Amino acid sequence: MNIIMTLFLICQILFVQMDQQIMCSSHESNKSDVCLADCATTHTILKSREYFSNLNLADANVQTISDISNLINGSGRANIMLPGGTTIHVDNALYSEKFRRNLLSFKDIRQNGYHIETVNVNNREFLYVTLVSNGKKEVLEKIPALSSGLYFTHIRHVETNVVLNKKINDPTTFILWHDRLGHPGSSMMRIIINNSHGHPLRSHKIFSAGDYNCASCFQGKLIVKPSPSKIVVESPVFLERIRETYVDIFILTCGPFRYFMVLIDASTRWSHVCLLSTRNVAFARLLAQIIKLRAQFPNNPIKTIRLDNVGEFRSHAFQNYCVSIGITIEHCV
Known part of the structure; x- marks a missing residue:
């Protein structure tokens, strides 16, 4: 038993030494820093200031598997380049000069629009960083795995990180193309940018809806999709189809009014409430409201009233x- 344990420890030591030799030899040849790609870390942690284009120095704690340690010296925006030339932009990277190695979070790789998959090649495990463009998948980086199961790569700083930073975080161009493309969401914008040409957005950050103000997007949220049972072809335009609901009032605090009538447009959230003292004035109120709508919106004629x-x-x-x-009247069956 002791002999088996001794052989196991010797093998472990040899594997660790081999991993260190592999990382050191690659580091010396490429003049870059070793970085571990980790799916468990929530933030990318870098040891050198040269990767940061905007760094705010402030000591902070970080929670590791064992305990909470005071290892963070600051945070900011960073740009790193992988061996294959892939540039990773990290909006909130942590700076720690006490860390033994750099850590690259899977989350930051995904936020740059890349995909991650594990591939076994000749009994060796690799982590592929891929990009889907024009319906085709392209392998950008092949990150090998150590005997310990960790994926390691090498990173170097981007020479023009300050210039890239200005392009990426300027929302003016992004908002312009967001308006030209018909106000798509952030996910659809990412797909359009990666699968089209003729625009300068490949080096820009994909802003979410909360990062900028778009009046058209805010107004679009007010539109209600009509019920398929009522409208089977397509959404009508404003005031093309109006639904009228007639309800009794059972609350005794409404004065002389015993009924109320609600007019609802089928394509928007426009509505109008009429209080009625008797049912005999329902059509008179409805007729008066139709005349008001025809005068207020002459370009939106009413075609159907349900x-x-x-x-x-x-x-x-x-x-x-x-x-x-020219108004068609429909009654419930």
Whole structure:
């Protein structure tokens, strides 16, 4: 038993020495720093200031597997380059001069639009950093694995990180193309940027909806998708289809009003409430509201009115008026 344990420890020591020789030899040849790609770390941690284009020095604690340690000396925006020329932009990287190695978070790789997958080649495990462009997957980086199971690579600083930083974080160009492309979301913007040419957005940060103000996007959130059971072809334009709901009031604090009538547009959140003292004035109020809408929105004619809960009585005068101006009346069955 002791002999087996001794052989196991010797093998472990040899594997560690081999891993150190591999990392050191690669580091000397490429004049770069060793970096471990880690899926468990929440932030990228770098040892050198040269990777940061904007660094705020402030001591902070970091929680490791064992305990909480005071190892962080600052944080900021960093730019690093992998051996294959892939540039990783990290918005909130941590700076620690006491850390033994640099750590690259999987999260920051994914936020740059790259994908990560594990591949076994000739009984050797690699971590592939890929990019899907024009429907084709391209392998950008091959990160090998050590005998301990950790993935290691080498990083070097970007010479023009200050210039790249200005391009990436300037929202003016991004908002301009966001408006030209029809106000897509951040995920769709990333797909369009990676699969098209003729724009300067490949080196720009993909802003989320909370990073900039877009009036058209805010107004678009007010639109309600109509019910498929009511509209089977496409969404109508504003005021093209109005639904009228007629309800009794059972609350005794409404004064002389015993009923209320609600008009709702099928394509937007426009609505109007009419208080009624008797049911006999329902069509008169509805007719008055139609006249107001025709005067206020002459370019949006009303084409259909759907009446709910009033099928028990009808107004021939109201129906004749609607037919004369081209409005179709529908009743619930």
